[in-house]
Amino acid sequence: MKTTLISIGLCALCLSGAALAQESPLGSSSKAASRYSNDYAALVKSAMPAIDAKGLGRAMSGVRDAKAGALVLRSKEDIGKALDLRVRDEKDAGREKEPAREVDAGDAIYRYDPDSAHLRAVWRTADKPARERDAFKSELPEIQRAHEALVAHLGVDRKEVYFVDFREVLSQNDDSAKTQHGPILAEGASSTFLRAVNGVLVEGSYARITSIDAKTPSSLDVRWPAVKLAEEVHDDKLRAPKEMSEAIAKHIAAHSNKTAVSVRIAVVLRQVDAKHPGVYVPSLKIGVKPQSIKTEYGYRTDAGEVFFSDLLTTSAPIVLPEAKDSAGSSGG
Amino acid sequence: MRVRHLWKCTFRKHSAIAAIAGIGLLATGSALAQYAGSSSITNWNGQCGGNTRDWWDDMCMEWRHTMGNHGWVQWWHNYEQVQGNRYADNSVKSWGIDDTSSGMDWNDAGLMCLHGGWGAGHWDGTIHDRDPDGSCSASPDKMSLGWNSGGWLRFMHLSSCNSIRYEQRTEWFGPAHGVHVVTGFHGLMYIGSQYVDEYGDLANDGMGSGVGKAWVDDMHHVDHWYNSYATVCPVSVAFGATADAARNGQNESYNAHWSHPTANWMNTRWNSGCDPDDGPQLP
Numbered sequence: 308m309k310t311t312l313i314s315i316g317l318c319a320l321c322l323s324g325a326a327l328a329q330e331s332p333l334g335s336s337s338k339a340a341s342r343y344s345n346d347y348a349a350l351v352k353s354a355m356p357a358i359d360a361k362g363l364g365r366a367m368s369g370v371r372d373a374k375a376g377a378l379v380l381r382s383k384e385d386i387g388k389a390l391d392l393r394v395r396d397e398k399d400a401g402r403e404k405e406p407a408r409e410v411d412a413g414d415a416i417y418r419y420d421p422d423s424a425h426l427r428a429v430w431r432t433a434d435k436p437a438r439e440r441d442a443f444k445s446e447l448p449e450i451q452r453a454h455e456a457l458v459a460h461l462g463v464d465r466k467e468v469y470f471v472d473f474r475e476v477l478s479q480n481d482d483s484a485k486t487q488h489g490p491i492l493a494e495g496a497s498s499t500f501l502r503a504v505n506g507v508l509v510e511g512s513y514a515r516i517t518s519i520d521a522k523t524p525s526s527l528d529v530r531w532p533a534v535k536l537a538e539e540v541h542d543d544k545l546r547a548p549k550e551m552s553e554a555i556a557k558h559i560a561a562h563s564n565k566t567a568v569s570v571r572i573a574v575v576l577r578q579v580d581a582k583h584p585g586v587y588v589p590s591l592k593i594g595v596k597p598q599s600i601k602t603e604y605g606y607r608t609d610a611g612e613v614f615f616s617d618l619l620t621t622s623a624p625i626v627l628p629e630a631k632d633s634a635g636s637s638g639g
Numbered sequence: 640m641r642v643r644h645l646w647k648c649t650f651r652k653h654s655a656i657a658a659i660a661g662i663g664l665l666a667t668g669s670a671l672a673q674y675a676g677s678s679s680i681t682n683w684n685g686q687c688g689g690n691t692r693d694w695w696d697d698m699c700m701e702w703r704h705t706m707g708n709h710g711w712v713q714w715w716h717n718y719e720q721v722q723g724n725r726y727a728d729n730s731v732k733s734w735g736i737d738d739t740s741s742g743m744d745w746n747d748a749g750l751m752c753l754h755g756g757w758g759a760g761h762w763d764g765t766i767h768d769r770d771p772d773g774s775c776s777a778s779p780d781k782m783s784l785g786w787n788s789g790g791w792l793r794f795m796h797l798s799s800c801n802s803i804r805y806e807q808r809t810e811w812f813g814p815a816h817g818v819h820v821v822t823g824f825h826g827l828m829y830i831g832s833q834y835v836d837e838y839g840d841l842a843n844d845g846m847g848s849g850v851g852k853a854w855v856d857d858m859h860h861v862d863h864w865y866n867s868y869a870t871v872c873p874v875s876v877a878f879g880a881t882a883d884a885a886r887n888g889q890n891e892s893y894n895a896h897w898s899h900p901t902a903n904w905m906n907t908r909w910n911s912g913c914d915p916d917d918g919p920q921l922p
Contacts, residue, residue, distance in 0.1 A: 334865030340916070356865075416847050427840070429848045434890060470868070472861045475911035477922065478889075480882040483812045483903050489882060491922055497910060499861050508863055511833055517856050526848070526856050528840065562691040573864045594862060594869070596827065596916050597690055604776050605758015607765060608800040608917050609690045613831030613862065626832065632696040637740045638674055638714040 332357040333366075333507065334573040343567040343598045348556040352549075354570040356591075360547035363574065363618060367540055367589060369505035370576065375534040377424035377585070379462030383410065386419055389460040390428060390527070417527075423584035424532040426461065428524075435519050437478055437492035446520060447475070447496060453521040454498040458514045463531055469503035476517060495519040504534050510575045510592060510615075532585035534576065540588055544620050548574060548591055551616045554624035559595055562612065567598040577615055577626075589618040590626075673893075674791070675706035675842075676714035676746030678721045679798075680753045685719060685768040687775035689754040692830040698838045699752040699798060705842035706748065706893070714746055721753060723770030728783035728790070728814075734771045735781065737790060744783075744790025748850075748893055750838075751777070755799035755824075761810035762802045762823070779810050785817025786899040794850050794893065796841075797823035803874040805921055808907050815878050815902035819891055822854040822875040825909065826918025829871060834860065842893075851875035851889035855908050872913035872921060878902040 330336055335354040344350050358366070380386050387394035392412040409418045417428035451473055459465065475496050480489035497517040502509045514529040559568065570593065577590035593616065597609040615626040679699040683689035696717055707713045716725060725742045727735030737744040743751070754765040756776075763776035770776075784792045795818055797803070802823025803811065811821050837857050844853035858873035877888025878900045885906035891897050914920040 331865035335867075337866040339864075340867055340869070418843075427843075429844055429853075431848075434887070437886065470861070470863055472870070474859075474913065476855065476908065477911050478886060478906055478908045480885060481809050481905050481907070482882075483809075483905070485809050485812070494908065497856070497859065499859070501861060501863055508865070511836075513861075515856070515859075525852070526844070528857075562693075564688060564690060566690060571864045571867065571869075592862075592864075594829070594864065599756070599917055601758070602756065602775075604763045604774075604778075605756055605760070607689070607754060607756040607763070608827055609754045609765075610692060610695070610800050611827055611829040611916065612690070612692055612694075613829050613833065614693075615832070628693050628697050628832065630697050630700065632679065632700045632715065632717050634718050635716040635720045636714065637716075637745070638676075638712040 332362065335571045339571050340569050340596065343569050345563070345565050345567045347559045347563070347568070348552070350568070350570045351552050351556045351559070354572045355552060356548050356572055356574050358548060358574060360545050363545050363547065363589060364542040366505060366507055366574070367536060367545070370507055370534065371536055373505045375467060375504040376464065377462070377533040378426065378529065378531045380419060380421070380426065386417065386426070387412065389457070390415065390417070392417070423530065426527065426529045428527040430523070430525050432519060432523055432525050435523070437494050440475070440477070440491055440493045443475065443493035449521040450496045450518060451498065453518065454516045457516055457524070458500055458529065461514070461529055461531070463500065463514055463529070467502050467504055468500050469508060470501040472499040472501070473497070495525060502531065504576065508573060508575045509534055509587065510577050510590070535586055537579055537586050537588050539619055539621055545589065546618045546620055548572070548618065551591055551618070551624060555591070555593055555616055558614065558625050563595070563597065566600065569596045569598070570594065574618070577617065588622070591616040591618060672710070672712045673748070674714050674746040675703050675711040675748050676743055677703040677750040678715065678725070678743065678752065679717050680721050680767055681718065683754070683765065683767065687765050687767060687769065689765050694832055694835065695752045695798070695830050697832070698830065698835050699750050701835045702750055702796070702838035702842050705839040709842065709846050716741070719767050721767045723766050723774065723777055723781070726751065726777040727770070727781040728788055730783050730788060732772070732781050737782070738788070744785070744788070744792050747791050748794040748796070749792055750796040750798060752798040755797070755801050757801035757804045757807060761807055762797070762799065762804070764797070764799050764802070779814045782814035783816045784814045785819070788816035790817070793819040795821045796854070797821070798828065800824060800827045801918065803876060804918060805874065805909070808874065808876060809905065811876055812902055812905060815905070817899040818878065819888055819897065819900055820851045820875060820877045822851060822873065824858070824915070825872040825874050825913070825921060826915025829860070829862070845893045848892060849890035850893055851877050851891070851908055855910060859910050859913070869916055870913050872909065872915040872918070874907060874909045876905045876907050879904050879906070882906070
């Protein structure tokens with residue numbers, strides 16, 4: 308279990324004034340992840356965030372007042388400038404709004420959907436030899452600064468960056484006789500910026516950059532739409548998190564075959580519908596982590612589950628998938 | 640299907656000529672279509688147990704559909720059709736059918752989506768029902784992947800916990816008989832609606848850049864819970880005759896069709912310090 312190492316930005320509810328040492332009422336206690344049980348009702352109760360309906364109402368007012376904006380990209384010129392890419396001189400260049408499509412900019416291929424403010428880019432970079440990890444460490448601060456500068460150019464508002472996950476990308480060679488294990492080498496570094504508005508995490512809104520060094524990006528994925536609350540988000544339609552306890556425990560019981568699990572819960576903003584990007588509702592994000600099970604083969608480590616329960620009286624208690632695959636076809 | 644066998648036989652006998660002819664056929668978009676295959680389970684309601692995961696088929700379907708959008712033929716066998724013989728090679732298990740049109744090695748790129756485990760010294764994927772040996776596990780010691788074992792797989796993706804546990808990564812040498820890249824997870828991974836997009840991203844990114852690199856980029860996930868956070872730790876391994884060739888294998892895209900590697904070396908790629916649930920922190 309990990310506690311937050313780098314938490315940036317204004318988390319009004321969890322980092323205000325003298326409350327710094329306290330845990331956020333928007334999420335489960337940091338101890339929740341290590342508490343395993345198959346008494347799902349008790350587990351959910353103990354993992355439920357402390358925030359009540361009034362507190363949730365205040366948090367949503369703050370989200371509404373924040374008027375969180377999207378990336379500032381309005382044209383191919385904007386994207387070219389931000390990513391340092393050549394812009395093809397086409398008739399439609401500079402249009403205010405373009406449909407999402409892949410653009411080959413020579414050094415990179417990118418796709419930008421202005422409706423969802425989703426930008427993806429993959430650079431065509433010449434491979435650089437992997438570097439000794441110790442030597443590479445001295446490059447890390449400059450790379451981190453370059454990543455932060457790039458997202459700032461794209462219009463990521465620094466005060467909405469809640470958490471930065473920065474890592475080296477590493478590699479290692481092994482021979483098939485399993486006698487030669489090469490040193491661990493550095494291939495680059497990657498930053499993931501998670502977003503919160505008024506201290507409430509925005510699920511699915513983040514920026515991720517990977518680069519070979521401070522000057523050579525290799526991939527970019529930024530999802531940073533304007534954040535608007537759905538029309539039905541009003542105080543009289545909000546549900547307190549604890550009202551959802553029974554439905555959540557029931558869902559976990561139906562999916563867990565009486566096995567021991569741990570549960571984490573957080574209040575987040577969830578995009579209601581991909582067809583309406585940027586429209587959010589308050590929701591509980593529930594993470595279920597099964598305890599590994601000893602079997603005849605060793606340990607079975609069932610995958611964890613993350614699901615959502617929207618905090619609106621007008622919503623179904625649990626968000627379930629609409630699409631189902633069919634059993635099979637061998638193509639052709 | 641018959642055409643696929645014919646092409647393969649011809650290619651083996653007259654590889655250079657067939658390669659040239661193949662380019663022509665690809666241009667017509669007919670017989671030499673590439674196959675993208677996926678297998679997922681959501682409900683282990685057969686002989687083998689596992690927690691229910693509603694969104695797993697959506698995640699894997701997203702990858703397959705996106706591959707389909709790029710012109711790949713889609714192959715899928717899900718739910719109760721996820722039986723051990725589809726993922727076992729008959730050189731290892733007499734009942735294995737992975738090289739046939741019903742098996743995973745029929746595909747050029749494959750994705751298995753199922754629970755996993757690690758205690759036996761290697762990954763054990765939890766299939767739907769017991770195989771003819773009475774086992775609930777799909778595992779590297781039953782597999783032989785790629786061209787040199789009679790199959791087709793160049794890229795094998797494993798959406799499964801501990802499918803490439805760092806300290807057990809070299810277990811993937813065993814089934815590497817022509818497969819170019821194998822990707823998976825160190826430690827626990829998670830299933831849910833917010834992961835669906837990542838599988839589509841992988842298919843899109845892998846068309847224009849290295850599949851191994853795209854996996855490590857796209858599948859790295861940070862879930863924050865305010866008072867704690869969790870990371871999902873993707874790992875990719877690429878094979879080659881030399882250490883340099885193996886490392887370069889991380890750059891192969893889905894459509895690149897590089898020559899089938901001799902797996903003298905593997906190159907493993909991951910994000911530093913990634914600390915998953917149910918697994919030790921990566922270096």
